[in-house]
Amino acid sequence: MTSVFITDADKPMGKAIAKRLQSEGYEVFTHPANGDAASLKEAIKTAGAIALLINNAEPVFERLVFEEIDEITFANMMNGVARMAFFAVQAVHPVMTKNGGGKIINIASSAPVRGMAGGAHFTAAKGSLYSFTRSWAQELAPDNIRVNLVAADVTTGTAAEDGGSETPLGRPVKIDDIVETVAFLAGEGGDMISGQEIIVDGGFTRVGF
Amino acid sequence: MSDLGGQIALITGAGGTLGSSHARAIAAKGAHVIVHDIDEGAAQSVVENILEGAQGSASPMVCDITNGSAVKAEVSKAVNDHGEITILINNAGITGNNALLKDIDEAFFDRMFDIHVKGAFFAIQSVIGGMKSVGRGRIVNTISGRAHSGAVSGSHYNGAKGAIVGLTRALATEFAPFGITVNAIAPGVTPSGMTRARLGEDGLAARAKQLVSDRLPTPEEITSGVMFFLAEEAAIVTGRVLNMQQPRKAEVV
Numbered sequence: 433m434t435s436v437f438i439t440d441a442d443k444p445m446g447k448a449i450a451k452r453l454q455s456e457g458y459e460v461f462t463h464p465a466n467g468d469a470a471s472l473k474e475a476i477k478t479a480g481a482i483a484l485l486i487n488n489a490e491p492v493f494e495r496l497v498f499e500e501i502d503e504i505t506f507a508n509m510m511n512g513v514a515r516m517a518f519f520a521v522q523a524v525h526p527v528m529t530k531n532g533g534g535k536i537i538n539i540a541s542s543a544p545v546r547g548m549a550g551g552a553h554f555t556a557a558k559g560s561l562y563s564f565t566r567s568w569a570q571e572l573a574p575d576n577i578r579v580n581l582v583a584a585d586v587t588t589g590t591a592a593e594d595g596g597s598e599t600p601l602g603r604p605v606k607i608d609d610i611v612e613t614v615a616f617l618a619g620e621g622g623d624m625i626s627g628q629e630i631i632v633d634g635g636f637t638r639v640g641f
Numbered sequence: 642m643s644d645l646g647g648q649i650a651l652i653t654g655a656g657g658t659l660g661s662s663h664a665r666a667i668a669a670k671g672a673h674v675i676v677h678d679i680d681e682g683a684a685q686s687v688v689e690n691i692l693e694g695a696q697g698s699a700s701p702m703v704c705d706i707t708n709g710s711a712v713k714a715e716v717s718k719a720v721n722d723h724g725e726i727t728i729l730i731n732n733a734g735i736t737g738n739n740a741l742l743k744d745i746d747e748a749f750f751d752r753m754f755d756i757h758v759k760g761a762f763f764a765i766q767s768v769i770g771g772m773k774s775v776g777r778g779r780i781v782n783t784i785s786g787r788a789h790s791g792a793v794s795g796s797h798y799n800g801a802k803g804a805i806v807g808l809t810r811a812l813a814t815e816f817a818p819f820g821i822t823v824n825a826i827a828p829g830v831t832p833s834g835m836t837r838a839r840l841g842e843d844g845l846a847a848r849a850k851q852l853v854s855d856r857l858p859t860p861e862e863i864t865s866g867v868m869f870f871l872a873e874e875a876a877i878v879t880g881r882v883l884n885m886q887q888p889r890k891a892e893v894v
């Protein structure tokens with residue numbers, strides 16, 4: 433059976449993605465967003481033939497005035513997002529290479545594109561995923577691994593929070609919208625897509641940013 | 642370009658190639674420059690160089706940029722001596738050394754993110770109260786063309802620079818009501834301490850041949866990007882990255 437490894441799959445978004453991929457025959461493995469690279473690598477080792485990695489880890493996020501983000505809050509966010517994604521990819525790389533290839537999807541937010549008051553730590557952490565995506569797409573292409581990013585503006589850092597519940601398309605983004613985009617990239621439609629960003633925001637980010 | 646007289650500028654990693662070029666240019670425009678570096682000798686010699694040429698006023702600051710409490714303590718000393726800092730250039734950095742994903746251990750990853758992201762984050766925190774009290778401020782972060790283009794190696798470096806792009810956009814939004822702009826420059830390969838270590842002289846020469854200009858930039862040419870963001874006339878420019886990576890000959894755009 434092919435495996436999908438979804439970091440932090442116990443929250444609503446991760447759960448919904450897991451459910452959809454299970455229905456397509458994947459066996460789902462996960463690890464919490466705690467930044468612990470050693471236990472993450474161990475979990476990936478036991479997951480077997482991972483064909484798809486979804487970097488979905490996102491620590492609980494609270495909007496804070498910049499001056500109030502202390503070193504611990506900053507570190508938790510950076511480690512939970514950037515460090516988790518980095519070492520998950522490092523660990524799945526040899527697994528995917530051995531199996532002839534694979535796909536990696538980084539779940540981000542539109543915040544690094546449009547800016548976000550009160551979310552400096554969150555936006556920095558998600559910003560790393562944009563550049564990781566562009567880099568890994570190049571470095572891992574020879575091993576037949578595709579790397580893309582889906583900006584999911586459903587929960588934290590959403591357009592809705594910034595007064596955009598009325599997206600240009602007239603309704604907020606739903607978790608299902610993200611699930612569909614992920615399923616598309618995971619399927620044959622995503623076979624020749626790599627190094628790309630899809631911002632699922634109902635068109636909000638294109639409005640004046 | 643407007644005069645920076647009366648302003649106090651802090652430049653991190655200013656003992657290095659690009660930072661020292663920024664320091665000289667900003668001092669020449671009349672600001673007092675705080676030349677920060679972890680390398681005391683390097684910071685001292687840049688200060689002496691500015692003072693000797695009578696090209697402005699400068700003083701050293703020595704600490705590890707990853708040590709948030711040391712940065713805060715050093716900044717409050719400097720503010721006591723010179724006044725509120727209204728210009729911050731986040732420039733300190735280390736090379737990703739073209740490392741492959743499989744070879745980047747936890748220590749190298751953490752060092753990379755600590756120096757670039759945590760360093761910039763808490764340097765900004767240490768000056769932001771002063772900038773808000775004065776009602777003006779210019780923050781210029783240093784990313785890299787690699788944050789946009791990606792690269793076949795050094796993904797920890799590229800990702801750290803991408804985090805700074807996010808930080809730049811977030812803070813531009815947050816600080817705009819206070820008259821503070823936050824922007825970034827994205828230099829392309831420029832001969833420097835860092836790039837000589839990574840590419841060597843031969844590698845630098847080979848890189849130059851790939852570019853439409855057939856040459857690499859000078860540090861002063863990169864500094865011109867910083868000076869643009871500092872100009873009075875650039876008050877409305879915020880949350881932007883000036884990409885100074887030169888096009889390659891084979892590129893269509």
Ligand SMILES: NC(=O)c1ccc[n+]([C@@H]2O[C@H](COP(=O)([O-])OP(=O)(O)OC[C@H]3O[C@@H](n4cnc5c(N)ncnc54)[C@H](O)[C@@H]3O)[C@@H](O)[C@H]2O)c1
Pocket residue numbers: 653654655656657658659660677678679680683704705706707731732733734735756783784785786827828829830831832833834835836
């Ligand atoms: N030169 C290039 O081609 C190039 C291209 C893109 C981006 N950059 C960026 O420009 C900035 C300056 O780099 P440079 O090319 O002048 O390199 P450099 O090595 O000459 O200068 C970097 C300086 O940062 C200092 N530094 C390193 N770690 C530090 C720490 N922990 N605390 C305090 N200071 C520390 C070093 O001592 C050094 O003086 C870096 O952020 C780099 O990533 C450079």
